Amino acid sequence: MAAIQEREATSRPYPLRSRKYSELPTFTCMKGKDQFDCMQLIADKKADLIQLDPGMGYTGGQYYNLMPIMAEKYTTGPVSGNDGLTYKAVAVVKRSNSKVQNIDQLAGTKACFPGVGQAAGWVYPMSTLMESGKMPVTECNVPVKSAASFFGSLCAPDGLARYYNPFGNNPATICQNCAGDRHTMCTVNDPYAGYHGAFDCMHKGAGDVAFLRDITVLQATSNSSSGLRPEDYKLLCTDGTTASVTSSDTCNWGIISSNIIVTSEVRVMSFRTDYKQLLELLSYDFGVGGQSTDIFELFSSSKYNDNDLMFSDETKQLVDVGERNNYFTWVGAEHRRRLLVLNMCPEPQARWCVISKHEMQKCEDMIMALAAKNLKPDLNCIMGLSVRDCMEKIRVGDADLITLDAADVYVAGKYYNLIPIAAEDYSGYDTATYFAVAISRRTESYMTLFNLKNRRSCHSGVMTAAGWIIPVDKLIETGQIQIRGCNSYYHLGQFFSKSCVPGVLDSDYNTKGTNPINLCESCASGGQDRCLRNDEELYFGNSGAFRCLVEYGGDVAFAKHTTVRENTGSRNQAQWARNRRSDDYELLCTDGTRKDIDEWANCNLGEIPSNAIVTADFKTAEQRAIYWTLINYAQQFFASDSNPDFPMFASMLNHKDLMFQDSTVRLVAIKEKKQNYRDYLGASFIRAMERNDEIDCITSSANQVALVSVKQTTLVVCLVYLLASCLR
Structure with missing residues (x-):
């Protein structure tokens, strides 16, 4: 700044078409902690300029919305085959x-x-x-x-x-x-x-x-x-x-392209023009061959016993970047290719299995978001017909990953040889669990957990932990339902007058076609979407079960303990949830009392392991680590629900919990020694699932068929081979 003032005080001529320093922005200096801090200061409009090597310039453009306006030139005059840039x-x-x-x-x-x-x-x-x-x-x-x-x-x-x-x-x-x-x-x-x-x-x-x-x-x-x-x-x-x-x-x-001086892309054109003219004037006066180098040498650091301070010491002048005025074009195709090489990965892709068109849409958005950050392996999306179909696709190697409810983790582990590698955390305190609760309207204060017979019920889904396994287990435990003939569906259909249990008529759970139709009568979607075990059914999932209650499709909703808070107080902008107040609802406790929705710690049906991301057990430890690294990097960039590029843990209106639960704060890795369904789910939940298996002979036998199908195929092949040998 002192050098500029001294230069301004002299009568030395200015270059043609240049303005005086007094007509340009005042040059001041601001100290940042490091280059990243300076980039952030520029992005926040607290600073304006910094010189960056093109590698860091690419980072500044990609993550801080910076653009090059001037470049260092390392030669003076024409040099054959070298533009100095x-x-x-x-x-x-x-x-x-x-x-x-x-x-x-x-x-x-x-x-x-x-x-x-x-x-x-x-x-x-x-x-x-x-x-x-x-x-x-x-x-x-x-x-x-x-x-x-x-x-x-x-x-x-x-x-x-x-x-x-x-x-x-x-x-x-x-x-x-x-x-x-x-x-x-x-x-x-x-x-x-x-x-x-x-x-x-x-x-x-x-x-x-x-x-x-x-x-x-x-x-x-x-x-x-x-x-x-x-x-x-x-x-x-x-x-x-x-x-x-x-x-x-x-x-x-x-x-490599020369170093650049960058500013924020959001700066108006007139400001950027002023910055360029200021830098050109500084280069003219204080650069190599400048008329004021006796006052100050812009491209020399020897006076300060250091090197490359503010600019590279070999710089001869600063020049306009011209049409190469963004980080992408300045570094060039070869530099961009090398950045992709840095993210080389032994695993070419991670294939995520989705079960609805809305999940596919979010998954495709996630592909674009991760690709923009150059994250590897490449994410791919595979459409499955159902959760069980996705389990089968992963088991045979046609897909790699899916997020599953705890009850589905049990099925996936026991019958499809899948293992959990990461869990959803809903609190941020390493508590990868949640609670199943029964929710009712506050105005119906006469209702308790012990007088639900002949009432209407809303469930997050058939064979889901909070929506089926735990509440059915609790109704049996309290003696309200007695299962005979291995058919829990029949007895639930007899107990409730009508319900919405998404998926209860799907072939995976209705293997003999005898499940009661009234378990789908409270569902909301029409046509082929009605009562499906995915978000095509409007009452599917925890938020869907609560919506069923809100819209008087049922008198009680079985869901996760965070569900009411997630969908009241303007947290959910969908029309059905607008203006909903959390204090209009209460929880039904196992002791027959009712409590405020925030007292779920003392009024719940049971604790459940969080939803988990699973893969096939034949995946190597290295492959599992690669999947986790990709997921972990993804959440570093996109965990915030307010991220304008891609909110990883948020979904669209009327279709909640796509790919992940919307209440997820972060994902946590599951230690390798616990990457099996029994250790992850724990003894208590396993017992609840095994009790369900004992009373649900229909579904259990269907799972056993899935488990042995491959072995039976192998046995047939072997028998045919032996028979052929005998005939010889």
Whole structure:
């Protein structure tokens, strides 16, 4: 700022068509914690400009809505075949280092990076090693872990930053070679951060190889008083050879667009024009060959005993980016391709099984959202005819994942060999459980859990935990229903005058076609959608069961304990839920009393394990880890219900709980040793399911048929083979 004021006070001429500094925005400086903080400040309109390497510029454009307006140019005047708007990525070692003679000897060595995310110092070398197969993929979407496994130890500044370490489990070895104190260690302020810092890291023996820009070694050795000579270093070429540090034209790991100055895309055009003119004027006055370099040198950091402060020291002038005025076009196709390489994944896709057109729509939206974040493996959506059909598709390998109700987890584990790998958490406190409750209207205060006979009931679905298993179990336990002849459906149809039990007439649960029709008479959808066990039936699911109660389809609703709160107090904007008050409803308790809907901890029918994401038991531990990493990254970006791009735990009006329960706060991984249905569900819920199996001989026998069908097929084949042998 002082240099500008001094320049303004002189009578030196301004360049043609330029405005004076007094006519342009006032130049001030703001200190951010790091580059990400500065990007956020610009996105929040608290700052305006920052210079970024193209790797970080891509990040700024993709996640902070930043755009390039000016670029560093590294040549003056015309240079044959070089517009001055590129530089090269190189790998540098000491000639005296016998451990590393070529690129094939990098495994297990100590490495120095200028910073995670930097183009020449991270994106290009990492993508080269991964694409060539020299560096195996340790964990999808986490190249930092691949680097940590490949190299012996590293200094990779920002490798522990939240952006590159969202789960906080990146290995400490990525910072082992850094030199900072407890405040600067492994950050952009570490002595070994930046391209010159990475060179020092290698030169001083903290690392065997440094990944740099082509100019870095020549700059570091240009001062004769340092005692460093360019001939003491060599470049590692990607073809397995080596070359002198002056041979980067033929020995490099990629050509990269120059660094850029970015601003927010939401800044109006007039502001961006002012910023450009200010930067052009600064470059003209204080850049190489400028008329005011006696006052201040814009592209030199030597006065401050550092390198590349605000701009790269090799910059000759700042130029307009022209038509390449967005991060996508500035970095170019090759850089974008390499970013995809960084997210290489051994598992090509994760196929999610959905059971309705609305779930398919949300799943397809999720595909687009994850693809926009370059998350791997690619998500794909498979349409199943029903939950049981999806279980079968996963069992035979035609699909990979689905979220299931606890009762379905039991069926999936016992009869389809599926295992849970992640659970929904509805509180955020690692409590992967919820409570089944019975809900009634406050005005019907005479109703209790013990006088429900001949009343109307609303259930989230047949064979769902909160909507069927637990309430039926409780009615039997209290002696209100006595099951005879292995047919709980018949006796429920006799107990309630009519009900909505979505799915009760589906062939999976109505194997003999004898289930009572009155168990579907309270349902709301018409035609073929009526009483289906998916969201095509308007009264399906927990919110659907509550809607059934709200619209007087029933006198009691069996659902999850959060259901009333989710659909009252303007939390659900669907027309049926508008203006609904939570205090219009009460819970029916097992002691015959009634309580407020928020007293579910002391007034419930039973505790139930959360819904879980399941996959096939033949999936390897690595495949299961890949699925979880994808899901976990997805929720890091999209868990918020207010996310305008894609709310992972929210659904559309009138169709709730698509793919996940809308009440989900987050997903939590299930430890590998508990990735089986019995350990996940626990003894208490297993007992409830086994009691249901004992009284429900029809469904149980149907499941047994599904379980042995493959074995029977194999037996027939074997018998045919033996018979053929005998005939010979």
